[in-house]
Structures are given as C-alpha cells and as structure tokens.
Amino acid sequence: MSAQNTQGLEISNLMKRLGDNAVVKGISLTARRGELVCLLGPSGCGKTTTLRMIGGFLSPDSGSISLGGLDITELPPERRPTAMVFQNYALWPHMTVYKNVAFGLRLRRLPKTEINDRVDAVLKMVNLVHAKDRHPGALSGGEQQRVALARALVLEPQLLLLDEPLSNLDAKLRVEVREEIREIQQRLAITTVFVTHDQDEALSISDRIAVMSGGRIEQYSDPDSLYRRPESRFVAGFVGSMNILSGRIVAGGITLGPDGVFIPCDDAVLANYGGDGGEWEVAFRLEDVDVQSAGGLTSLPHRGSVARQVSHGHFKEVLVEVGEHTSIRAYLGPDVDLSGPVVVSVRRLLLYRDGALCYESHPASGRGQPTGGESLPGGAGLTSSSPSGSLR
Amino acid sequence: MRVETVATTEGPVLTAEGPATRRRPRGSFGGTRLVSIVAVVLLFLFIFGPLLWLLVWAFVGVWHYPALLPQKWSLSWWRQVFNYPSLARSVELSFLFAPTVTALSAVICLPAAYAFARFRIPGRRALMIILFSVNAFPKIGLYITIATLFYALNLMGTFLGVVLIQLLGTIVFMTWIPTAAFAAVPRSLEEAARDVGASRLRTFFTVTLPLAAPGIFVAMVLAFLASLDEAQGTFLVGIPNYVTMPVQMYSLVSDYPPEAAAVFAVLLSVPSVVLMLLVRKHVMGGSLARGFQV
Structure with missing residues (x-):
C-alpha cells in the first residue's frame, strides 16, 4: 500500500455509527486505478453506508478516505471528484434527459458547445440519443438506469460509485446492463465501487470483491479466490x-x-x-x-x-x-x-x-x-x- | 361570509329536493346503480343548488311566491351594486390585502415548512398540531382577545393590523401543505444534485423548490382565498378604515334587499372560482390531501 500504487481509492479504518447502531466498524480497503471493486453483503452489513461515506453523503466518525493520494474525508459531495449512480436512479423528473445529464457541466460553467458535445457523446455511449428530449417519467427502467449512468460519467469522475444500480431491473435486463456497465468501465478505465447484495453480479463484473458482514470486511479478493477459497465460514455460506x-x-x-x-x-x-x-x-x-x-x-x-x-x-x-x-x-x-x-x-x-x-x-x-x-x-x-x- | 349566505338560502333548495328524495325507494329494486345516481344528483344539488339559487336571485326583477322562477328578470341590482359608493374601494382593498397576506404568509411559513420536512426538530408533531389549534376554536373569541392586544399596540384600524389578523387563518395550510410537498421530494434527488457539484442553495432552487412547487402553489392559492374571504377579523380590526369586500357585504345584507346581497356574493365568488379552476389539477393531484397527513 505504498504511495505509487494507490492512485485509486484508499479507505482506512472507516467507522460510522447511526443512532445506537455501529453500522461500519472499521473498514480499510484500496482500489487501484481503473479497478472495479464490489462491496458485497447482506442488507444491513454496512455496504451502502460505506459507499455513502465515500460519496460524501455521510461523514465518518473516524477513519479517512483518499482518492488519487488526496484526502477527501472532509469534502462535501459537491467538491468530491466522485459521481454516484443511485439505487433509484434519482433522476430529476422535471428536467429532460439532456438537462439531467448537462446539469453538472453547466454548474462547471463550460461553454455551451462543449456541454452539447459531451452530453451527446455520453448519450451515444449509453445508447440514449433518441431519448434526449424526453423526461425521465417517459423512460423505461433500463433507460432511466442508463441516464443515471450517463449523468455520472459525463463529469469524468475519478471515482464512480454505483449503489445497487441493477436491483430495480428485471433478471434478463440486469445481466445485459451489468455487462454494459463493465464494458464502459473498462473502456474508460474508471475506478469504480459497486455495491450489491447479488453475488452473481459481484462475481461476474468485479476485479475484486469485498464481502462485508456486520460492518466489517470478511474477505477482500478477486472473484475466483473468493469463490474457491472463502476465508471465513461466513463467506463460504454467503458466496455461491x-x-x-x-x-x-x-x-x-x-x-x-x-x-x-x-x-x-x-x-x-x-x-x-x-x-x-x-x-x-x-x-x-x-x-x-x-x-x-x-x-x-x-x-x-x-x-x-x-x-x-x-x-x-x-x-x-x-x-x-x-x-x-x-x-x-x-x-x-x-x-x-x-x-x-x-x-x-x-x-x-x-x-x-x-x-x-x-x-x-x-x-x-x-x-x-x-x-x-x-x-x-x-x-x-x-x-x-x-x-x-x-x-x- | 359566503358560506353564511349559502346557509340562509338553503331552505327553499331543500324543499325542491323533495321529489328526488321520494324517488329513492323505487330505485332500490332498480339496482344499486340508480341509488348511486340519485346520491350523486343529491350531492350535486347540495353543493350547486344554493349557488344556483344565488345566481337566480342576482337577476331578479319580480319574483312572487309560488312561482318556480322569477316573473321578471332584471339587471337593476347589478347597477345598484356597481353604483354603491364604496364598492370600488372595497374591491381594491381586498386585492391589496390578499396578495400581501399571501406573500407574508409564504415568507414566514415556507422556511418553517422546509425545516419541518428536512430537519430533525424535537417535538415536530406537537408543533405542527399547535398550528392547527388556531383553526380548532371559534375564531371570534380569538379575535376579540387579539383585539385587546391590538388596541394596546395601536394596531386597530391599521393596515398592518388587518394583515396580521388575516395571516392567522393562513398559517396552518401554508405550513402543512408545503411541509408535505418538501417531504415528498426524495432526498436522493437532492443528493444527486450535490453529487454533480451543486451547492446546498443551488440544489434547493434547482431541484427541491421546483418539485415542491405544486404543493406550495396550492397552499398559496388557499391563503389568497382565505384572505379574500376573511370577514370577522377584518371587520373587527379594520373598521372603519379598511372595509374589504366580505366586510362590505355585512352592510349590504343589512341595508339592502337580498337581491343586492346576491349580486355581491356572486361577485365575491368570481375570484375563488377562477383560482380554484386554475389549481384544480394540483388539488386533484393530491397535494392537498398529502398536506393533512402529519
């Protein structure tokens, strides 16, 4: 864990209490640049809480988060180089697809032509050019999911955060979309943290998987080792x-x-x-x-x-x-x-x-x-x- | 005030419903469908009958007992009312107070509504129910108590005094409905805005406010109408300097025959009807209903 190979994400000893409940009890994890890391665990294991701390929506009680060697623990979400795809997509229903995607760029005061170009490019990447002027309410679940992804990607974030992005899709679409996400993620070589409770999803698209239980990481390894060599009884029972x-x-x-x-x-x-x-x-x-x-x-x-x-x-x-x-x-x-x-x-x-x-x-x-x-x-x-x- | 007028004209309307009510037993073997039709007609008569009655009265020339409709129609009462010396002034005042009260109410209540919806406030429920207590007791008692306070503060007969007394009636729904509207905006939508780089303020104005707008709009229309129709408090505090339309109606009712009062009541209903038609979509959309689920 020396400085040169932590260009990606480095989390150390993160802790968070919500009410009387210690939700995250000391999590340390690194993701190399361009790596897709999954946080996998049953509900209530602290995976979403961890992701929300990385995104800046919750502040940790202790521990630190750094990205590209820069400590971002204290930064508010709007100043973090992270972009999140929310579980329910969180698209703004009163804005068109174009405006949803362009909003972040407009906040950065980019010239209008550049905003146009970048939005067009990212909509093309997720196959949504035809839906540009529609409102989210008029889109299918899969399309909404892709808008959410486009909205995150258009900002070219250093770190992409995905909070159970596929859980609202039907089974067949889920497999398609996860492969699309993996393909785009690899093409852009974007460091990604993916939260899921679905082990199939985790095993099929991750570079590494952190299996979480009770606010701790049980095992952090690549999918093959995780499957063939579960290091704890919990992982053995949970994965596969x-x-x-x-x-x-x-x-x-x-x-x-x-x-x-x-x-x-x-x-x-x-x-x-x-x-x-x-x-x-x-x-x-x-x-x-x-x-x-x-x-x-x-x-x-x-x-x-x-x-x-x-x-x-x-x-x-x-x-x-x-x-x-x-x-x-x-x-x-x-x-x-x-x-x-x-x-x-x-x-x-x-x-x-x-x-x-x-x-x-x-x-x-x-x-x-x-x-x-x-x-x-x-x-x-x-x-x-x-x-x-x-x-x- | 309008409601009181309606109540006085209810008697004849109810007798007119007599035949409809007697038809009911026959409907019972005709099936439930007929029963429901009758119920709808009754409800329709109950709501629109008095208004219709009022409308007829406003155009009466000659109308003697057993006739169902006036023997002679006339616009003379409209002329009378329009020539009434202080009418223009009262309309002007009403449309001065209503926007002022609505705006002030919004300035006071909307931040409170946002706070109720988004922050963890100890005793939140209790606070919201206390707001309701203003509407839970007979207003006139409250107004008289306040009047003594206003005398001490030299607010009687002042513009500010009338605004304050009208404000009272708007506080509840101006807080409750927007609270529900703000609370109905998913937090994740705000988080998503922060995530792409928007500040708290920017997030509020770009995401939260536009999404809560229908509910806020409904609340503002209701506040506007409440101010427009408020008579008791305005009468008590405003007389003689500030005679708004509903207050004016008191003197019309006592000084003139019912035809003049009917004309005035019709006039007074116009803004309400227009506004309610405007917001119909939002009221139907449930913004109003949501507001009362504390």
Missing part, C-alpha cells in the same frame, strides 16, 4: 452454493453430520492434518460432489438416495440423503439419471473452525494444505492483494 456440515476427519475421507456418514475424499494430506479427532465445519461446493449409481456396491456405508432433483436446464441440482439426518446437495449434468441407491464422494473440501478457514484441499495435485489457522477473517485478504486468478 455450498454444503456446510459439521464433520470429523477419518482415514480416506470424512464423517458428516449427526449420523456420522462416511464420505470418501481423495486427499492424502487431509487425514494427517485433521487427525486431531475434533469437529470441523466441512464445506464443499456442489460441483465438487460426485454422485454415482451404487450398482452392486450396496454394502458400502455411504450409500444414499436422491431425494429431490431440480432441473436448471443446463445442469441439475440434486439432493442426496446419505443418512437419516444428513443430506448433501450436488450439481450434476443435465442428462444424469439417478434412480436407486447412489454413492457420494467429494473431490475438494474446505475446513473451518471458529469461523476461520483452516485447510483447503487441492484435488489436482492430490494434496491439500493448511492455511494457517491463526489467520483472522478478513485480515489475510486485505494484505495479500495480489489476485492470482487473473481476470483482466
């Missing part, structure tokens, strides 16, 4: 679908749940690592589960039966009851037909104790590695800011 069960390590696998069902896992190191006999929270992705027809192997202890199948079109989600009180979910191919007893095994798993990640297995090499049980949730993610999975 995950089987999380209490279990113990035994030779050749794990025993899960109150039934102590044995599930094999092909990880040689696992037995050595977790062999203390204690209980772990065992987490494994649905796509890391193998389900096969038991065939003649009826004597195996880990056989189960498929209790429910949900087709998602290109894949199938199945619920396998492996014991009386233990069931495992798995993603399978669309054509797999499982009737009768099945056997279940796990290719890759993660172990958590006291909410922190302690072990992850690497099935490719057949070897796992301890992650250092002392690593605090969130702490590791903040300092190791070198995304190994390169998306860009």
Whole structure:
C-alpha cells in the first residue's frame, strides 16, 4: 500500500455509527486505478453506508478516505471528484434527459458547445440519443438506469460509485446492463465501487470483491479466490452454493453430520492434518460432489438416495440423503439419471473452525494444505492483494 | 361570509329536493346503480343548488311566491351594486390585502415548512398540531382577545393590523401543505444534485423548490382565498378604515334587499372560482390531501 500504487481509492479504518447502531466498524480497503471493486453483503452489513461515506453523503466518525493520494474525508459531495449512480436512479423528473445529464457541466460553467458535445457523446455511449428530449417519467427502467449512468460519467469522475444500480431491473435486463456497465468501465478505465447484495453480479463484473458482514470486511479478493477459497465460514455460506456440515476427519475421507456418514475424499494430506479427532465445519461446493449409481456396491456405508432433483436446464441440482439426518446437495449434468441407491464422494473440501478457514484441499495435485489457522477473517485478504486468478 | 349566505338560502333548495328524495325507494329494486345516481344528483344539488339559487336571485326583477322562477328578470341590482359608493374601494382593498397576506404568509411559513420536512426538530408533531389549534376554536373569541392586544399596540384600524389578523387563518395550510410537498421530494434527488457539484442553495432552487412547487402553489392559492374571504377579523380590526369586500357585504345584507346581497356574493365568488379552476389539477393531484397527513 505504498504511495505509487494507490492512485485509486484508499479507505482506512472507516467507522460510522447511526443512532445506537455501529453500522461500519472499521473498514480499510484500496482500489487501484481503473479497478472495479464490489462491496458485497447482506442488507444491513454496512455496504451502502460505506459507499455513502465515500460519496460524501455521510461523514465518518473516524477513519479517512483518499482518492488519487488526496484526502477527501472532509469534502462535501459537491467538491468530491466522485459521481454516484443511485439505487433509484434519482433522476430529476422535471428536467429532460439532456438537462439531467448537462446539469453538472453547466454548474462547471463550460461553454455551451462543449456541454452539447459531451452530453451527446455520453448519450451515444449509453445508447440514449433518441431519448434526449424526453423526461425521465417517459423512460423505461433500463433507460432511466442508463441516464443515471450517463449523468455520472459525463463529469469524468475519478471515482464512480454505483449503489445497487441493477436491483430495480428485471433478471434478463440486469445481466445485459451489468455487462454494459463493465464494458464502459473498462473502456474508460474508471475506478469504480459497486455495491450489491447479488453475488452473481459481484462475481461476474468485479476485479475484486469485498464481502462485508456486520460492518466489517470478511474477505477482500478477486472473484475466483473468493469463490474457491472463502476465508471465513461466513463467506463460504454467503458466496455461491455450498454444503456446510459439521464433520470429523477419518482415514480416506470424512464423517458428516449427526449420523456420522462416511464420505470418501481423495486427499492424502487431509487425514494427517485433521487427525486431531475434533469437529470441523466441512464445506464443499456442489460441483465438487460426485454422485454415482451404487450398482452392486450396496454394502458400502455411504450409500444414499436422491431425494429431490431440480432441473436448471443446463445442469441439475440434486439432493442426496446419505443418512437419516444428513443430506448433501450436488450439481450434476443435465442428462444424469439417478434412480436407486447412489454413492457420494467429494473431490475438494474446505475446513473451518471458529469461523476461520483452516485447510483447503487441492484435488489436482492430490494434496491439500493448511492455511494457517491463526489467520483472522478478513485480515489475510486485505494484505495479500495480489489476485492470482487473473481476470483482466 | 359566503358560506353564511349559502346557509340562509338553503331552505327553499331543500324543499325542491323533495321529489328526488321520494324517488329513492323505487330505485332500490332498480339496482344499486340508480341509488348511486340519485346520491350523486343529491350531492350535486347540495353543493350547486344554493349557488344556483344565488345566481337566480342576482337577476331578479319580480319574483312572487309560488312561482318556480322569477316573473321578471332584471339587471337593476347589478347597477345598484356597481353604483354603491364604496364598492370600488372595497374591491381594491381586498386585492391589496390578499396578495400581501399571501406573500407574508409564504415568507414566514415556507422556511418553517422546509425545516419541518428536512430537519430533525424535537417535538415536530406537537408543533405542527399547535398550528392547527388556531383553526380548532371559534375564531371570534380569538379575535376579540387579539383585539385587546391590538388596541394596546395601536394596531386597530391599521393596515398592518388587518394583515396580521388575516395571516392567522393562513398559517396552518401554508405550513402543512408545503411541509408535505418538501417531504415528498426524495432526498436522493437532492443528493444527486450535490453529487454533480451543486451547492446546498443551488440544489434547493434547482431541484427541491421546483418539485415542491405544486404543493406550495396550492397552499398559496388557499391563503389568497382565505384572505379574500376573511370577514370577522377584518371587520373587527379594520373598521372603519379598511372595509374589504366580505366586510362590505355585512352592510349590504343589512341595508339592502337580498337581491343586492346576491349580486355581491356572486361577485365575491368570481375570484375563488377562477383560482380554484386554475389549481384544480394540483388539488386533484393530491397535494392537498398529502398536506393533512402529519
């Protein structure tokens, strides 16, 4: 976190109390120039409060925010080089699209021709030239969203803030618009903070994601690491679908749940690592589960039966009851037909104790590695800011 | 004042409704549709009947009992009223007081309304309800108490005294309706303006005020009409120097036959009707209704 690579946003130890409620309890985060960072978390986790502090609409109780090396913590919103796209778009209903977009430029007392050119250019970028003289009330939700984006972009801000900008759009449009936003963001190389509670959205467009819970950052890393290697029990449960069960390590696998069902896992190191006999929270992705027809192997202890199948079109989600009180979910191919007893095994798993990640297995090499049980949730993610999975 | 005139002419109108009321039982087996039509007609008669009655009276030449309509129509009472020596002066005064009171009321109440809508004021609800208390008691008692105060302050019979007494009646809706109008402007719209670089003041004038304008407009029209129609307080404080149109009507009613009063009442209704037609859209739009949800 030295001076030269913090041309973007640098937030340190931000805290905010609203009433009796500590909403943000010490958030530190950096975004490099041109990076798109997502604040992801359930409602009430402090993500919007954080964004509003960055935009200047709330002043933090303590901590600092700097942009391009300049401390902006005390600046009012109108003097910050930030531009925000509000959740409800906040377009001015009494002004036309043109006037909405041009207002910020007119405040800067630019010559009229330059204002015209810049508004035209940005409306072209968001495909809204035809709606220039219409009022926001006459636009569809998607168009309003694009006006809000244009209004923010036309000012060429150093930092673009997006507050759940897609939450009011229908599912199909949401995917389209988020790709548009990502495309524009990358083209303009504009540093962006994006707040969302939708993990799909976060995983698909972010360079890095900060998962927040209870006013703190649980993990800050690139989407791949976040998905494959959730550093805390909370992130494991929040991001993506995950089987999380209490279990113990035994030779050749794990025993899960109150039934102590044995599930094999092909990880040689696992037995050595977790062999203390204690209980772990065992987490494994649905796509890391193998389900096969038991065939003649009826004597195996880990056989189960498929209790429910949900087709998602290109894949199938199945619920396998492996014991009386233990069931495992798995993603399978669309054509797999499982009737009768099945056997279940796990290719890759993660172990958590006291909410922190302690072990992850690497099935490719057949070897796992301890992650250092002392690593605090969130702490590791903040300092190791070198995304190994390169998306860009 | 106008309302009182309406009340005195209500009697004959109600007897005219007799046949309509008797038709009702027959409608009950004709279906609910007929019942609702009858209800609408009744309501229409209740509201417009007295006004119609007033209008007829204003053009009466000769009208003797059992005839339904005057035997002879005439404009003579209009001539009488227009020749009434102090009429012009009273019209002039009315249209001097109404804008003055409206403007002053706006200057006092709009900042309060903004504050009620946007800032956290301890006892906000209680304060707003206290404003209502002015309208909750018989005004004449209040006016007489105030009159003693005005005597002490030498405000009796002065322009300022009349303005102050008329102001009283406008405070409630001039605060309540604009409070609702300001509160209905989403904060995010103001934040968006700040975000693109507008100062607080600029934000207020570019975003907040234009969006709250319909509600403010309705409140101002109501204040204007309240001032235009105010008689009791103006009579008490203004006499004899400031005789506005509604006060003038008192003497007309006592000095002349009902035809003259009818002519004057019609004249007095014109500005109200015109203004209400002007703001109809906004009143229908709910600015008024919103104002009374404290």
